[in-house]
Amino acid sequence: MALDLVVIGLGHVGLPLARAAVSAGLATAGYDVSGAVVSSLAAGRSPVGGVLDAEVRAMLDAGFHATADPGILEGAQTVVICVPTGLTPEGLPDLSAVEDATAAVAARLRPGTLVVLESAGYPGTTEEVVRPLLERGSGLRAGEDFPLAYSPQRIDPGNGTWNVRNTPKIVSGCTSLCAKYAVAFYGRFVDDLVVARGTREAEMVKLMENSYRYINIALVDEVALFRHRTGIDVWGVLHCAASKPFGFAPFQPGPGVGGHRIPVDPRYPAARAESQGFPFRMPAAAHDVLGRMPGHVVDRALTLLAEARGRTEGGRVLLLGVTYEADVADVRETPARPIAAGLLDAGVAVSYHDPYADEFTVDDGRALPRATDLQEALNQTDVAILLQDHSCYAREALGRARCALLDTRGKVADSRVTLL
Numbered sequence: 539m540a541l542d543l544v545v546i547g548l549g550h551v552g553l554p555l556a557r558a559a560v561s562a563g564l565a566t567a568g569y570d571v572s573g574a575v576v577s578s579l580a581a582g583r584s585p586v587g588g589v590l591d592a593e594v595r596a597m598l599d600a601g602f603h604a605t606a607d608p609g610i611l612e613g614a615q616t617v618v619i620c621v622p623t624g625l626t627p628e629g630l631p632d633l634s635a636v637e638d639a640t641a642a643v644a645a646r647l648r649p650g651t652l653v654v655l656e657s658a659g660y661p662g663t664t665e666e667v668v669r670p671l672l673e674r675g676s677g678l679r680a681g682e683d684f685p686l687a688y689s690p691q692r693i694d695p696g697n698g699t700w701n702v703r704n705t706p707k708i709v710s711g712c713t714s715l716c717a718k719y720a721v722a723f724y725g726r727f728v729d730d731l732v733v734a735r736g737t738r739e740a741e742m743v744k745l746m747e748n749s750y751r752y753i754n755i756a757l758v759d760e761v762a763l764f765r766h767r768t769g770i771d772v773w774g775v776l777h778c779a780a781s782k783p784f785g786f787a788p789f790q791p792g793p794g795v796g797g798h799r800i801p802v803d804p805r806y807p808a809a810r811a812e813s814q815g816f817p818f819r820m821p822a823a824a825h826d827v828l829g830r831m832p833g834h835v836v837d838r839a840l841t842l843l844a845e846a847r848g849r850t851e852g853g854r855v856l857l858l859g860v861t862y863e864a865d866v867a868d869v870r871e872t873p874a875r876p877i878a879a880g881l882l883d884a885g886v887a888v889s890y891h892d893p894y895a896d897e898f899t900v901d902d903g904r905a906l907p908r909a910t911d912l913q914e915a916l917n918q919t920d921v922a923i924l925l926q927d928h929s930c931y932a933r934e935a936l937g938r939a940r941c942a943l944l945d946t947r948g949k950v951a952d953s954r955v956t957l958l
């Protein structure tokens with residue numbers, strides 16, 4: 539069967555994209571190098587938090603299939619690359635998965651196939667990395683023999699309102715004709731398309747959006763840290779500032795940032811700029827503040843333990859919510875890890891409660907015991923730290939806790955509760 543679409547990389551971005559395309563009636567398949575991802579999907583199980591098993595089964599019923607065989611790329615009308623982009627151990631952009639996926643496409647590219655990159659990359663990734671690989675590997679010319687486009691993903695895991703269809707999507711092409719092909723493709727299952735001037739602008743949009751979040755979270759975190767000198771109620775400040783109907787977007791302080799993108803993406807424009815001799819300062823300043831937050835939480839918890847027991851060693855601390863985002867089953871880069879490690883290193887017995895994480899280990903492999911009954915766990919610990927504002931953490935239940943509570947989310951307004 540001729541395929542309208544093959545999605546490469548069936549993770550947090552690729553699978554919701556495939557789901558949207560299948561719902562719109564596109565003949566869709568997925569290619570992923572992970573045998574575990576492919577067999578999980580074949581068995582009707584979703585490998586990612588934002589897509590339900592029932593939705594995977596509905597996709598399979600509608601004809602979707604996943605494979606680890608790159609041969610599936612042959613003859614697809616459109617190929618969209620959604621593979622991970624991270625950082626090297628030196629903190630530089632790591633585009634190796636994009637390069638591998640592009641090489642797999644290049645070897646099978648036919649004239650007329652629309653190739654779209656959705657993975658986040660620094661400005662120039664499509665033109666300077668993807669395009670030459672495709673052209674060298676296929677002998678075809680982008681913009682002449684096949685359209686090449688870039689369209690960043692704006693998926694917000696766990697967001698029940700905004701999805702692939704109703705979130706405005708940025709599209710761009712190597713030429714204006716390439717952009718038109720991309721608009722025609724995405725227009726089949728996305729309501730609102732915004733055409734960027736070129737691929738570099740579209741690439742910068744994604745990095746700008748995530749850097750904006752990163753820097754603004756760092757700003758409110760820094761105010762939260764400063765409040766220990768001034769006694770200022772940072773959540774009270776934010777509540778008042780948010781009443782301004784223009785010119786101010788509220789961000790919330792917390793124990794640090796996590797996830798696959800927010801801590802990573804700001805390094806992309808910064809590394810690119812630095813390689814060109816341009817000092818890109820804002821992400822570095824934000825990185826500095828955000829990097830202090832987990833240590834600050836550890837210090838606050840140890841102080842509470844010392845107050846409660848006279849000594850910290852042997853004390854019990856319960857972490858509430860270890861995922862990096864509320865009501866999302868994703869622990870990548872979560873600040874809960876350095877916090878747990880810091881407490882363990884201080885000789886504290888650390889356990890966790892989180893309906894979204896069946897197991898939780900720190901970076902060196904130490905596993906935390908999991909508590910499943912929240913009230914019982916609160917009764918059996920010396921200090922509980924609210925790290926993530928999952929909806930299961932009702933304010934009243936936390937307020938009734940007999941243990942000391944360190945609230946990093948400003949959720950429980952109670953004089954017995956210690957704020958971040």
Ligand SMILES: NC(=O)c1ccc[n+]([C@@H]2O[C@H](COP(=O)([O-])OP(=O)(O)OC[C@H]3O[C@@H](n4cnc5c(N)ncnc54)[C@H](O)[C@@H]3O)[C@@H](O)[C@H]2O)c1
Binds near residue numbers: 659693798
């Ligand atoms: N997760 C988000 O919320 C989010 C939001 C916006 C943009 N993005 C961007 O989307 C891209 C993908 O992120 P993700 O969160 O979906 O990653 P992910 O880790 O959830 O999924 C990536 C998938 O790609 C597969 N893969 C890796 N290399 C491959 C290759 N060479 N060929 C085929 N499959 C391969 C992996 O096995 C995995 O299943 C990243 O560049 C990220 O910047 C992510």
